[in-house]
Amino acid sequence: MRTQVGIVGAGPSGLILASLLNRAGIDTVVLERRDPEYLLSRIRAGLLEQGTVDMLDEIGVGARMHRERLIHEGVELAFDGRRLHVDLKKLSGKVVTIYGQSEIQKDLMDAHKAAGSAIVYEAEDVSIHGITGDKPSLRYTRHGKPHELTCDFIAGCDGFHGVSRQTIPQDVLRIYERVYPFGWLGILSDTPPVNPELIYCNHERGFALCTMRSNTRSRYYLQVAVDEDPEDWSDERFWTELKRRLPSDVADRLVTGPSIEKSVAPLRSFVAEPMRYGRLFLAGDAAHIVPPTGAKGLNLAVSDIRYLSRALIAHYKEKRADLLDRYSEDCLARIWKAQRFSWWMTNLTHRFPEALPFERRAQQAELAYIESSVAAQTALAENYVGLPFKD
Ligand code: RFL
Ligand code: PHB
Secondary structure, three states: OEOOEEEEOOOHHHHHHHHHHHHOOOOEEEEOOOOHHHHHHOOOOOEEOHHHHHHHHHOOOOHHHHHHOEEEOEEEEEEOOEEEEEEHHHHHOOOEEEOOHHHHHHHHHHHHHHHOOOEEOOOEEEEEEOOOOOOOEEEEEEOOEEEEEEOOEEEEOOOOOOOHHHHOOOOOOEEEEEEEEEEEEEEEEOOOOOOOOOEEEEOOOOOEEEEEOOOOOEEEEEEEOOOOOHHHOOHHHHHHHHHHHOOHHHHHHOOOOOEEEEEEEEEEEEEEEOOEEOOEEEOHHHOEEOOHHHOOHHHHHHHHHHHHHHHHHHHHHHOOOHHHHHHHHHHHHHHHHHHHHHHHHHHHHOOOOOOOHHHHHHHHHHHHHHHHOHHHHHHHHHHHOOOOOOO
16 A cells, blocks of 8 residues: 555644544555553543644534633642633633543544545554655554555654654654643543633642633642552542642532543653654654643644645645754753653642752742742743744
8 A cells, every 4th residue: 555644643743643644645654552442531631722723623523622622821820829811812812722632633633534545543663664765665464464555754643652653763752741740630520511611720739720621520630749640630639639739729619420431641851853754744743742631742743743744735736845944942942841841840740758948948949939920921822822833
C-alpha cells in the first residue's frame, strides 16, 4: 500500500492532521493501535483555547461544540482563605471554551467515518523504517497479517508512549524533563458544577481543581501521591477530602454523587528536540508533555498540527521546503512558552512535599502579588487563554 502522509495515532493530533491534509487533496492513512471504543472512553482535556476552537471550525467539526460548549470569561484562584477572580476577557480580550476531549474525539471520528477516510484501527506492532531516505515506510500487523505502507512523510502523532519518538536515534534527540512528586486523582460525576468558573485551589492538604464538562457534569481533581491507587478512594473519601480543600462557602455548595470515572494521572514536563528527523515529524504528546495545571496539552497538540499541516500543504502545492525545514523551530517557540506557563502554574498552586519554608513563603508572596497587581493578572490571563501563533 502507498500513501502520501502516513500518520501514526488516531488521537486528536492524528485525526486533525488527516482532516486538514485530506481537505487539501493530500492522501493519508492513519494507523491506530487501539479500537474506536477505547479512544472514545478516554477522559482527558476539557479546556480549549480559541485557536483550538478555530481549528475544529476550519475542518468542519465544530457544530456540536458550538451548541454544547460553555464559554468562560474568567477563572478563580483560591488560597490562604481568599479567592481571586481573574477576568480573562477584560484582561486579554479572549475567552476559553469548555468542551470535553472525548466529545472532540467523537466528532472527529464521526467526520472521518462519514468521509470514508483511511483509518486502520487495531494496527499492532507499528514500526517505522527509512526515515532518513526518501521513501519511508510503516510496517504493522492486523489480525495477525503483516502489512507495509510506503509514504512520502510520516507524522508521529502517537502520544507519549508511542513508537515514533523512540525511532529517532538517541544521540539526535535532546530530552528536557521534570517529573513532579505528585499526581492528580480525577473524578467525573453527573452533578452540577460547584461554581460557574474553574477554581484552582492551593490548600495545605494539597491542590484541588473544580472543573466541568457541562452544566450537569462535573470534573474534580485532587493532588495525591503519585503512587496512589484510585481503588483506595471511595467516592465518599474523595468528596470529603475535596470539601476540606475548598473555600468553606464553596464546600457548602458542593453537590456530590456517584463517580462515573476515577483515575490518577502523573504530572510531568517533557520536551524532545528536534521534532523532525529526516521524513518523520513528531506532533502533540509524542514530542512534549505538560502538567495539566495550565490546560495546555491538547491545545499545544493542535498548534503543532497547525504548523505541520501548513508545511506539508506548502510542500505539495507550492513545492516549498522552507516550512517543513522550520517546523521544529516554529513549534518549539510556542511549546516552550506553554511549558514555562504550565510549570509556573503548577509551582504556584501545588504543595511540594519537600518545599523549604522559604519556598512556601515565596509562593504565598507570589499569590499575594498576583492578587494585588493588574500586570500580573494580565500575564496570567494572556498565557491561560493561549498565546498567538507565529503567522
Ligand atoms: P494522544 O491523545 O495520546 O493520542 C495518541 C494516539 O496514538 C495511539 N498510539 C499508537 N498507535 C499506533 N501504534 C502505536 N505504537 C501507538 N502508540 C500510541 C494511542 O492509542 C492514541 O490513540 O496524543 P495527541 O493526539 O497528541 O493528543 C494529546 C492530548 O490527548 C493531551 O495533550 C491532553 O489530553 C492533555 N490534557 C489537557 N490538555 C488540554 O489542552 N486541556 C486540558 O484541560 C487538559 N487536561 C490532559 C488534561 C491530560 C490528562 N491526562 C490524563 C494525561 C487532564 C488530564 C487528567
Ligand atoms: C479539565 O476540565 O479536565 C481541566 C481543566 C483545566 C485544567 C486541567 C483539566 O487545568
